[in-house]
Amino acid sequence: MTGRRDFLIGSLAAVGLAGCAGAPGDDLPCHSRHAPLPGAPITGSGKGILFGACRSSIEDVKIMRDLGYDFWEWSAGAAFDPNKDDAWWQTQKEEISKRPLPLRSCNGFIPGKFRLTGPNADHGPALDYAEKVLRRADEMGVKTIVFGSGGARNVPGDFTGKDRPDLEKGTRQYADFCRKLVKRVADLKTVQVVIEPLRPNESNIINYVFQGLAICRDVNSPRLKQLADIFHMMMGGDDPNAIVAAGDMLRHVHIAEYGSRQFPGHDPALVSKFVPFFDALKAVGYTGGVSCECGWGDSKDFAKNAKTAIETMKGLV
Helix, strand or coil, X not given: CHHHHHHHHHHHHHHCCCCCCCCCCCCCHHHHHCCCCCCCCCCCCCCCCEEEEECCCHHHHHHHHHHCCCEEEEEHHHHHCCCCCHHHHHHHHHHHHCCCCCEEEEECCCCCCCCCCCCCCCHHHHHHHHHHHHHHHHHCCCCEEEECCHHHHCCCCCCCCXXXXXXXXXXXXXXXXXXXXXXXXXXXXXXXXXXXXXXXXXXXXXXXXXXXXXXXXXXXXXXXXXXXXXXXXXXXXXXXXXXXXXXXXEEEXXXXXXXXXXXXXXXXXXXXXXXXXXXXXXXCCCCCEEEECCECCCHHHHHHHHHHHHHHHHHCC
């Protein structure tokens, strides 16, 4: 049974790329090759959604607080660096606590120097690193650690030559890493790892929400849940109804503008592209975080642009 399950996970996670490898553009119509996801009536208000942004300085987080943001997001490596000792960590905890908003989520989980997939995969060092990150994050009450980490998870190989990457095996290796990790941190109280699908030109496995869900459901741990990145969904052609299918497995959302990857509202003509994704969030009564992982333009314009971003997002709920 386990072997069959692993095969199905690999097949699901690889199918989205089968006709997309080497595609030169960002607008990949690969979702049309997927089985259609069920729609749902819009019943939730969306008013419980929390809004945040990926910033770290005290000054920027103060600006966010004054504008009505609910949290901030930072790099997991910068926040919880496992290579630093306990003395550093005690000082770092105080530094994080100075921010006037809670640190609710972190991205940049596993550095690219670690190999999670391929013939040279070595999970031991990556597990040690990840466990220490999660234990420090849990100590600070962080809710979600985003597991994108394309550099670490991408299956090595060359689509144009004979050395083609084994995507099914690579996805099984990734799922196995997740399974090992959640067993190590089963005692944690707050933090959850959320799988982030990345558009096909940034990752060769786990490009769509349903593929991450296949792994979450198989691992079946309260420590492993799902993320929806609206930018990656738009650019990779993922169906907004994937959010409906995720339901209560969805624990975090990233957002950036279509094409430019700038802050929401940067181009008012593109705001309508967010609508079906927010409709889906409202349909499932989503009450987690929506975090701006995006470009902000010139630093001197952050306050103005952050105001535009939160007004845009609140206007969608």
